[in-house]
Amino acid sequence: MAADVEPTSAPPEPAPAGANDAAAPEKAAADDAAKPKNPAAAKPSASKKKKSTTEVAVRLRGVVKKFGSKVAVDDVSLQIRSGQVYGLIGPNGAGKTTTFSMMAGYLRPTNGDIEMLGFAPTHTDQLKSRVGVLPQDALLPPSDKVGEFLVHMARLQSIPAEKAPSIVRAVLEEIEGRDWWNVRCGSLSHGMAKRVQLAQALLGDPEVVLLDEPTSGLDPRSAYDVRQLIKARKGRCTLIVSSHNLQELEEICDAAAILDRGKVVASGSMSELTAASEEVHVKIAPPLRAAGEAPYRRNAAGLPLSKLRELHGVTRVEYDDTRHEIVVHFERGQADAEGIIGQTLWALLNGQVRISGVTKGRGLEKRVMDLTDDPDQD
Ligand SMILES: Nc1ncnc2c1ncn2[C@@H]1O[C@H](COP(=O)(O)OP(=O)(O)O)[C@@H](O)[C@H]1O
Ligand SMILES: [Mg+2]
Numbered sequence: 001m002a003a004d005v006e007p008t009s010a011p012p013e014p015a016p017a018g019a020n021d022a023a024a025p026e027k028a029a030a031d032d033a034a035k036p037k038n039p040a041a042a043k044p045s046a047s048k049k050k051k052s053t054t055e056v057a058v059r060l061r062g063v064v065k066k067f068g069s070k071v072a073v074d075d076v077s078l079q080i081r082s083g084q085v086y087g088l089i090g091p092n093g094a095g096k097t098t099t100f101s102m103m104a105g106y107l108r109p110t111n112g113d114i115e116m117l118g119f120a121p122t123h124t125d126q127l128k129s130r131v132g133v134l135p136q137d138a139l140l141p142p143s144d145k146v147g148e149f150l151v152h153m154a155r156l157q158s159i160p161a162e163k164a165p166s167i168v169r170a171v172l173e174e175i176e177g178r179d180w181w182n183v184r185c186g187s188l189s190h191g192m193a194k195r196v197q198l199a200q201a202l203l204g205d206p207e208v209v210l211l212d213e214p215t216s217g218l219d220p221r222s223a224y225d226v227r228q229l230i231k232a233r234k235g236r237c238t239l240i241v242s243s244h245n246l247q248e249l250e251e252i253c254d255a256a257a258i259l260d261r262g263k264v265v266a267s268g269s270m271s272e273l274t275a276a277s278e279e280v281h282v283k284i285a286p287p288l289r290a291a292g293e294a295p296y297r298r299n300a301a302g303l304p305l306s307k308l309r310e311l312h313g314v315t316r317v318e319y320d321d322t323r324h325e326i327v328v329h330f331e332r333g334q335a336d337a338e339g340i341i342g343q344t345l346w347a348l349l350n351g352q353v354r355i356s357g358v359t360k361g362r363g364l365e366k367r368v369m370d371l372t373d374d375p376d377q378d
Helices: 045-049 096-104 146-156 164-174 190-202 220-233 246-252 305-309 337-350 364-371
Strands: 056-067 070-081 085-089 111-116 131-134 208-212 238-242 255-260 263-269 279-285 314-320 325-330 354-360
Touching (some): 056 096, 056 238, 070 255, 070 263, 085 096, 085 246, 096 111, 096 238, 131 190, 146 190, 164 190, 220 238, 220 246, 246 364, 305 314, 305 337, 325 337
Parallel strands (some): 208 238
Antiparallel strands (some): 056 070, 255 263, 279 325
């Protein structure tokens, strides 16, 4: 691969919404880009609009991105299957935006290679209208009306002039912005602007949609709306999403990679990442006390842990007395989470233990905290 063509010192400018088609060629014109990486995906141009049958929609192999001496992305390899909602997770500075920028073709890897639907991201002719991008901090042109802006973006993706308005209306309908055609982008609320940017990324029904922090800075209601829109697209395309909200990613993603300081520290299905098929967590409430009785601090001694250890498939049982939580570890294949939950609750209820919550796995948040460092500790 040739050296980078973009300056290495200045931070990247916020990419305009939809810049994937317009900006990529001069940033990363690649000689090798014209060759499909995966010959199976190199169908004639008639297949451009056809849904891809490539099983792996996005593949990164040993991808490195350096800005001068700063290694922003460090030997990242990922395979993202078609139709998945895939999360890119990690603290600030983990390399998520840089990874998105390379997948979108805005930046070129220093080393390694990327395939989007079987093509290098710089192969814009093949990927035009097949990859939609919502860049982090995307800006809308304030004086453009929403309708004309989206029609313009549709035209940049080679959507024919006669089809563009109906395609834009359909996507505005999808984001529940059907009345916004004549609203100036500059007068949209933050939540509405984010939905218009999302509409831009979804124009023309792309096969791969990259959403870099689609809910950041949104109030809970707007973030909820955006999450519903993402969920509604599930199955229609491959979605790659980054977010700071780990509960959100746990809810919407099928699989994810956790990045820390440019490296993948864990990846897999959401159930693998959260150990949902290996652990059950049961939150314990203190026993009821009569008024005036001293506060009760439960310890493991009062819990029927030995009964839990006898359950079929259980390998280990712990009680965390700061979180008031029993953790039952079990052998995948020997037992399933639902079976373990049933038997655990039965044993606890028989032991007069009050239960305030049950979860499968340790939750994405805890997993990410265990795996990543505090970025402020640099
Ligand atoms: N153009 C650039 N020049 C120098 N350093 C950069 C540039 N872009 C990103 N970085 C650095 O690369 C690292 C990864 O950044 P980024 O991909 O934006 O992380 P994230 O999106 O996970 O917060 C950070 O340390 C950031 O400061
Ligand atoms: Mg970022």
